[in-house]
Amino acid sequence: MSERGLTADQIDTSIAHPARMYDYYLGGRDNYEVDRQAAQRIISALPSIVTGARANRAFLHRTVHTLVAECGIRQILDIGTGIPTSPNTHEVAQRVEPTTRVVYVDNDPIVAVHAHARLTDAGHTAFLPGDVRRLDEILERVRAEKLIDFTQPVGVLMLALLHFLRDEENPAAVVARLRDALPAGSYVAISHGTRDRATMENFEPLAELADVYRHATASLTLRTHAQVLGFFEGFDLLEPGLVSVSSWRPAPDSTEPPWIGIYGGVGRKR
Template sequence: MASSNAGIPAEDIDTSRPHPARMYDYFLGGKDNYEVDRIAAHRFMEAAPEVRTSVRANRSFLHRAVRDLVADCGIRQILDIGTGIPTQPNVHEIAQAIAPETRVAYIDNDPIVNAYASVFLTRAGNTSIALADLRDPAAILEHPAVRDTIDFDRPVALLLVAILHFVTEAEDPAAIMATFRDALPAGSYLVLSHVTGDFHDAERAKGGREATAVYQSATATMNARTREQVMEFFGDFTLLDPGLVQVPTWRPDGPLPADWELVGMYGGVARKEA
């Protein structure tokens, strides 16, 4: 199964401002970005040189979480919100290498990401892509591409990886998360990672503020949160071991990066109990 939103009108694609997904692609070493994204990314790296270690550690966290959920927890449905520019291996490639029947619905609010994903992420069976925004959870949950792929009567893994920090307090992330948690059946899982300033000393905190200020000119602002604030997004879900930790230390499958202590990003996986 595949859905496509190819042929997006040029006026719907904003290349005048940097976009977080395209900056993230650049941090990962990708080529699907524009000059405006690269300029912003370099400004960010000047203020926070550890950003490339952080985004790579975050991507590895995503890979490990998906493998564990599919291989060990029996998950066969995944809703990936804020998927970003396709970067191999993608979520469905990791999941379907273990269980080919796994169904994956991708969501992103950037028409450029959506166009890339329509080409690269939906060639395999049991995948779909929808253009929608995290800030409107009801629209995501009712989107035809999601409903055609995901059966909400069976357990689902909801992936919100490096996306929720682009939602401001004024946009009520607590209500957004409550809507998603309520929609998931028992036995479902929430995979979440989020930017934090908890591990920065005064000098690095200053750099972090300068780095996040780069997003003021982008299509989304970045909002670092404390561990306590991120914990609240899990609601009454039960965190799997080792809990909410810096992303490189969540069930590592190899040596930690040399500068892992500077990674300002929490990650965790939690289960909705019966």
């Protein structure tokens, strides 16, 4: 039994899990045959999913660097962190400021197993099992364990997460609840899949994408620019606003295509 009450034998290997599929897209090995089969179905229909996953990961790196180096953030809550893939959030943050605290949260037991093995031995890091659908439990836990000081600004990452919440689960209300819990001057970073710019030619691959995730542990809901922008109510977006993740402050030598079907943005609480 781990310190958080999770064991490796709790991992369900009969149903594909988005975190393990994402690991496969990134070329990782922390996945199972069911995850590989599901991910390969998507890659066959929509090869750009691999480019998208890598672009989303690069967006995470640029976002974390911006929060710590430019915005002065010294504590980060990474919700839906996924299986650790170096450089991880704390590695990027602590290269800028070694005292930056990072708290990782995820609902997949395999993430917990790997997080305890790879992340929590690093200084100023912690991992909590938790589901964004029960955000109050996460916030209560980080307060009770004094992992995050809510009297000081916090950077919250919700990357490739909210598209796994169905409309009836009201992701906008989840973000609003988070916003209300954060002190002014805090930041939230969101990346979210979209079907904007989809054409008749690529509608079928998107249907395959939706079907695969429908049979995984979390279904996928692609949303429009306007819908994703709505999650930032009460936040002021940093430049360049809500754009494709590959177009959010790209490195000068970036070779990523300017359009990836994932929107990304970072907002500052007023």
